[in-house]
Amino acid sequence: MDQWFGLAVRPDENKVRLEEMLFDRFRLLSKLYLREVIKSEKCEVNGRPENRGRRLRTNDFVEITLDPLRQNSMVPEDIRLEIVFEDADLIVINKPTGMLSHPSHREKTGTVLNALSHHLNRHGQAAYIRPGLIHRLDKDTSGLLVAAKNTRAHARVGIQFEKKKVEKKYLALVEGTVVDDEGTITAPIGRYPDEKLWSVKPDGKRSETRFRVRERFADATLLEMEPVTGRTNQLRIHSADIGHPIVGDTQRGGREFARLCLHSYKIVFRHPTTGAAVTLEQPVEFGY
Secondary structure, three states: EEEEEEEEEEEHHHOOHHHHHHHOOOOOHHHHHHHHHOOOOOOOOOOOOOOOOOOOOOOOEEEEOOOOOOOOOOOOOOOOOEEEOOOOOOEEEOOOOOOOOOOOOOOOOOOHHHHHHHHHHHOOOOOOOOOOOOOOOOHHHHHHEEEOOOHHHHHHHHHHHOOOOOOEEEEEEEEEEOOOOOOEEOOOOEEEOOOOOOEEEOOOOOEEEEEEEEEEHHHHHHHEEEEEEOOHHHHHHHHHOOOOOOOOOHHHHOOOOOOOOOOEEHHHHHHHOOOEEEEEOOOOOOOO
């Protein structure tokens, strides 16, 4: 049954996005449900419906009508995680290939968020810790994935991602021999109405990827790739566009392989509390 809630914005929530504040206040409810509530204009800030990205100010008054007993789609599951870094604010894992980052309409279990929900709350502490993914990796892409343990950390590191102040580098094993030792790909990316896949599209969004050859094999090349922009499937699309699809990416011309040979191996960002640079690297073996 829906109930009305009135919430005054606390000083520690100043400049936090509306959705992030609600995710923190209603930790047992799914993000998808809370976003639906906001979209249906059942949430107001100072008497006016607002979108989920509204930056709040201290003493703003948020009113929301929702069902507090609605089941959380982020069901905790005891799934093994390879933890690369963890402290009071953040947790960084090495996501395996084939694992979704978060629950979807079709798949509600077996995701990174299901696993994190269990890991962060396994000791039964009084305050439920709701993990918040700061960025995403495709299901078939492996590597470093950053999640926040609180709203403040999520907001501060999230802004770094939004402003392109985070260094992200990937390793990709691509088909054939890449002749140039390094280069930049600038093909625009979009999606045609009658196609499911994102692809190069003349009137698509500006997209830029830098690459550098790490090693050449008889029929493949290991590249270090840096997505300057962050479009959907950008590295896969750009690799295929220059005639060197990623090994395992059969949708775009790559050979069948045990996995998609794309791995997020390095990430650098500023810690949300100390401001110190956090540099993490995770090697990978593609089995090639």
